[in-house]
Amino acid sequence: MTEIIQRIYEVFDQRGDEMYGNEAVTQRQHALQSGLLARKSGQSSQQIVAALLHDIGHILSESELPHSTEENLDDQHEERAYEWLKKYFGAAVADPVRLHVAAKRYLCSKYEDYESKLSPTSLKSYYDQGGKMSDAELATFESEPFYKQALALREWDDTAKDPNRETPVIQDFETELKTCLIA
Template structure:
């Protein structure tokens, strides 16, 4: 289990780290995604998945998992420090974007220009077979919700989850 100081240090290390051309940094994006999850009355596991969904871009996590896409590095980190459900949602948040573009053509128009560019690099829309396999997983609704909170978390004036709330959620999940 990570200590409170380790959690703070991990997220403080995201401050100022560019978020691929978006107007928020990685820390703001992470805590804003978690704030959207909390506002949607998500449970603590999903709030953690929301906060940690891009943790694969954090310098220590990326260094420990060199060459892995950020969602896979983040999921590897989460498997060691969170729950299997949180790790799965983190690993699948990119696939959820590909899925949503496939099943909801209007979704593409809601993506930021940066997200549209990354969608191309991530494989574009899923095939019907990929979409059916994704949809069949019992936690696919979690990854879809995470993706939608992720998409909404690019507002420099948007709400962020206070770090103490994130720590409390982490402690409830890891000790409960």
């Protein structure tokens, strides 16, 4: 097994039991449920790995994450996870991860009922991250090559919060992880 996949397993061993913010699931449950939702909807390996690792920026060690050059603190962990993921898995995995916070703003701006699908924590962060997008922001988001993948990822992210849902172990995703490695 490659070093990077081993490192991902270690990160989840070390910090996967931490709670996912104020939600009722752990980081591990949230990641695995997101990956499973992607897999169940018949997505590519890249999209499944993006779903599985979309919040790895929260649990990777500080020394592994590059410092963000972004001014905007709100999206720092996505940006930093993006830099890390891009090195090993390329844009098809890293770009949807980078865009998944903006994707929530996009979905709430485009679809009136989307806010009602958000947990209270997620709704609060939506406002903290800037709330509704302007027309220019919507257009910029749609110019991203992987914006549709980011929207799909966002919907799994917002659903993957069930404390009672059964999940496999992270090693169950080894085939997809190996398929996506570029380095």
